[in-house]
Amino acid sequence: MKKRLKLGVNIDHVATIRQARGTVYPDLLEAAQSCKAAGADGVTVHLREDRRHIQDEDVWRLRRECRLPLNLEMANVPAIVRIALRVKPDEVCLVPERRRELTTEGGLDVLGQFRPMQATVARLRAAGIVVSIFIEPDPRQLEATAKLGASCVELHTGAFAEARGTRLERELRRLRHAANVAHDLGLQVNAGHGINYDNIGRILELPWLDTLNIGHSIVARAIFCGLKQAVREMHAALTGYRGGTP
Numbered sequence: 001m002k003k004r005l006k007l008g009v010n011i012d013h014v015a016t017i018r019q020a021r022g023t024v025y026p027d028l029l030e031a032a033q034s035c036k037a038a039g040a041d042g043v044t045v046h047l048r049e050d051r052r053h054i055q056d057e058d059v060w061r062l063r064r065e066c067r068l069p070l071n072l073e074m075a076n077v078p079a080i081v082r083i084a085l086r087v088k089p090d091e092v093c094l095v096p097e098r099r100r101e102l103t104t105e106g107g108l109d110v111l112g113q114f115r116p117m118q119a120t121v122a123r124l125r126a127a128g129i130v131v132s133i134f135i136e137p138d139p140r141q142l143e144a145t146a147k148l149g150a151s152c153v154e155l156h157t158g159a160f161a162e163a164r165g166t167r168l169e170r171e172l173r174r175l176r177h178a179a180n181v182a183h184d185l186g187l188q189v190n191a192g193h194g195i196n197y198d199n200i201g202r203i204l205e206l207p208w209l210d211t212l213n214i215g216h217s218i219v220a221r222a223i224f225c226g227l228k229q230a231v232r233e234m235h236a237a238l239t240g241y242r243g244g245t246p
Contacts, residue, residue: 003243005204006041007235008071010192010215014227015045015053028058031227032066038231042090044213046073047080048097056083063087071213073134076113076120085127092124093132093154093213107135107156110144121148132190137178142185152188154213155179157203161194168202175206183208197221200237209243 014031018024032043043066045054062070069090074080075097084092094117096108110117110133117133124131132152135141136159145153155178160171175191182189189208196217203212214234221230 003241005209005238005241005243006211007039007231007238008042008044008190008192008211008213009035009040009218009231009234010044010046010073010213011035011219012044012046012053012215013219015055015058019053028054029061029065032062032068034227035231036066036068038228039235040068040231041211042069042071044071044073044093044215046095047083049075049077049080059083059087059089063089071132076117081120081123084129085123088127088129091130091132091152093134093152094120095134106158107138107141108133110135110141110148114144114148118148121150125149132188134192137174139178139181142178142181142187145182146185146187150187152190152210153182154190154192155182156193157191157195158193160203161196161199172202172205175203179206179208197233197237200234201240204238204241207243209241212238 011028011031014026015028018026035043047054047059071091071093072084072089073093073095074084076094094108096106121131131150132154133145133150134154134156135145137155155175160175163171179189188210190211191209192213195203195212195214218230218234
């Protein structure tokens with residue numbers, strides 16, 4: 001049976017352009033509205049400790065005025081957790097974070113951080129927030145994620161995006177196995193990182209996918225054709241997904 005695959009658009013790099021000059025434009029809410037008009041199912045923003053792109057007010061404003069579900073990416077840091085509990089986005093995706101990285105590098109080590117993450121997941125769930133964990137396609141990490149009480153997992157597709165040849169096929173096998181394990185554990189299966197217009201076709205081979213969260217490639221494409229068109233093109237690429245089969 002064919003399943004509709006959802007598209008979440010990460011608009012962090014719209015804010016990156018704004019912050020480069022310290023202006024009030026481009027406007028994050030306008031970006032979110034363009035994503036909605038183009039068929040996106042949600043928007044994602046990452047509120048980092050160093051506030052390199054998304055600012056606190058962006059999160060509040062999107063929550064108040066955006067008519068799409070809001071997915072807040074964040075590290076398990078007390079100050080950011082407090083903001084999430086006040087803002088109450090539709091979903092929180094817990095991710096690793098290092099100050100000097102250009103973008104999120106790798107998945108969370110749920111096994112190594114189980115106890116503090118368990119407390120955070122419990123607090124977020126008690127506030128009515130859906131919790132996702134960004135992890136490598138590793139069955140051990142998936143099992144730990146299910147034990148945490150998270151509802152979703154976002155499989156890190158970065159290694160796949162950088163791979164070529166036989167390594168690419170190996171990364172796809174890892175992702176396929178992880179998607180099957182996650183589904184068997186009762187976790188919603190999302191995926192993201194490094195997905196673009198060229199490699200999206202291979203990602204669609206994975207079973208059980210619910211949502212793909214894609215940002216950089218869409219914003220980069222938007223430079224040439226506009227954000228609405230860039231989102232439409234990516235959304236159209238998802239229509240061939242058949243999902244639900246291993």
